[in-house]
Amino acid sequence: xxPKDKYVSFASxxxxxxxxxxxxxxxxxxxYAAAPAxxxxxxxxxxxxxxxxxxxxxxxxGNPKKGPGQFQPRVLDAxxxxxxxxxTRRTRGRLQWDVVxxxxxxxxxxxxxxxxFGGAGSTSNAPVRTIHQGLETHVxxxxxxxxxxxxxxxxxxLALEATYNLNDFYFDTDARNQLAGVPRHRLHAQLTYDHPVxxxxxxxxxxxxxxxxxxxxxxxxxxxxxxxxxxxxxxxxPGWLDAxxxxxxxxxxxxxxTTYASSYLVRDQVPNPPPxxxxxxxxxxxxxxxxRTLQIGVTxxx
Numbered sequence: 508x509x510p511k512d513k514y515v516s517f518a519s520x521x522x523x524x525x526x527x528x529x530x531x532x533x534x535x536x537x538x539y540a541a542a543p544a545x546x547x548x549x550x551x552x553x554x555x556x557x558x559x560x561x562x563x564x565x566x567x568x569g570n571p572k573k574g575p576g577q578f579q580p581r582v583l584d585a586x587x588x589x590x591x592x593x594x595t596r597r598t599r600g601r602l603q604w605d606v607v608x609x610x611x612x613x614x615x616x617x618x619x620x621x622x623x624f625g626g627a628g629s630t631s632n633a634p635v636r637t638i639h640q641g642l643e644t645h646v647x648x649x650x651x652x653x654x655x656x657x658x659x660x661x662x663x664x665l666a667l668e669a670t671y672n673l674n675d676f677y678f679d680t681d682a683r684n685q686l687a688g689v690p691r692h693r694l695h696a697q698l699t700y701d702h703p704v705x706x707x708x709x710x711x712x713x714x715x716x717x718x719x720x721x722x723x724x725x726x727x728x729x730x731x732x733x734x735x736x737x738x739x740x741x742x743x744x745p746g747w748l749d750a751x752x753x754x755x756x757x758x759x760x761x762x763x764x765t766t767y768a769s770s771y772l773v774r775d776q777v778p779n780p781p782p783x784x785x786x787x788x789x790x791x792x793x794x795x796x797x798x799r800t801l802q803i804g805v806t807x808x809x
Contacts, residue, residue, distance in 0.1 A: 524563060524580035530555030530587060549593040558583040558617055562630035584632050588613035588639075601649040610640040618686075618723070621772035635678050637686065642673040661703045669696040678723070688773045690719045705742035710735070721792055724776035729793065732767035736760045758802045769796030 536550035564578045594607035616633040646669050653662040671694045676686040685691070697711035712735055718728040738758040771793045 520577055522578070522580045524582070526563070526582065528557035528585045530557070530585060544599045545595070545597045547593075547595050550591075552590045552592075554588045554590060554611075555585060556587070556617065557585040558630065562617060562619065565629045581630070583617065583630065584615040586613060586615050586617045586632070588616075590639075603647040605643075605645045607643045608641075609643075611638065613637045613639065620723075620774050633678065635680055637677065638679050639674075639676045641675055642671075644671045645669070656703050663700065663702045666699050666701075667696065668699065669694065671695075684723060684725045685720050687720045687723050687725075688771070690715050691717045707740045708737070709739075710737045712736075721771040722774045722777045727777040727792060729768050729771055732765055732796075734760070734765060734767070734796075735762045737762065752806075752808045754806045754808075756802075756804050756806070760800045761796070761798055764799040765796075766798075767796040768793040770794040 532553050532555050534550065534552040536548065538546055538548040541547050563581055563583060565581045588611050590609060590611040592607055592609035596605050614636055616637045617630055618633055619628055619630040621628040648667045649664060650667055651665040656663040674689045674691055676689045677683045692715065694714045697709050699707060699709040701707050712733065714733045716731050718731055721727045721729055736759060740754060740756045743753040777792060
């Protein structure tokens with residue numbers, strides 16, 4: 508039986524908001540086949556995003572254990588912007604890549620920040636124009652094959668897969684503060700060895716080499732980190748268990764036991780250094796990342 512005070516209700520004062528949003532989202536793109544399996548492309552897109560019902564309501568009052576005391580409507584403008592992007596895509600032999608560079612000019616960007624104790628926060632329009640620009644890349648490269656198995660059957664293979672993102676999101680002012688919660692650089696790479704007997708071994712790396720602001724005033728930062736992991740997978744079948752398959756897998760994460768913040772609560776500003784005595788502005792912001800873990804499992808299919 509649930510405790511008597513587990514569920515709490517409250518009566519918020521009545522409020523009315525009548526808003527109408529209209530927008531157009533035209534787009535134009537070009538694609539050019541520069542060579543066999545090599546594409547070049549470019550595009551210009553107009554975006555329009557009105558606020559949702561949840562963002563038009565702002566909680567206030569109450570306490571962190573029982574929720575807000577009331578909800579008040581907020582008048583928000585729709586977010587609009589223009590994006591220009593260029594890129595290239597190629598698949599040839601051992602190499603495949605996708606590379607896209609982009610820049611977006613946004614007006615009235617909708618920004619949501621966390622409440623005092625991490626609960627539902629409020630949404631507001633950015634007071635100035637914001638810029639989103641960056642680079643998105645993905646590469647698949649088959650490095651070697653036929654190292655240990657090169658008979659009449661399929662050879663073994665060693666392949667590299669990497670994804671790198673460069674994100675430069677900032678407020679378009681002289682200070683050029685970065686938007687909180689968006690890592691400037693992020694790399695994920697994995698090296699996979701596949702053997703035709705059904706064995707696959709993959710070490711991987713996740714790397715954020717630069718600190719990331721957790722508030723829009725850029726006073727508190729998430730520290731950079733690198734995580735190493737690995738997984739191995741061995742499949743027996745078909746032919747075993749009649750027409751079924753038996754697979755054994757091992758997965759390990761954060762092999763070095765790195766202490767890091769995997770996420771954080773985005774706020775407009777966090778005082779640094781914190782004031783004394785403790786105030787409502789000086790609260791926990793970081794969410795700890797997962798420590799060293801190991802998983803072992805067996806799957807059976809038929």
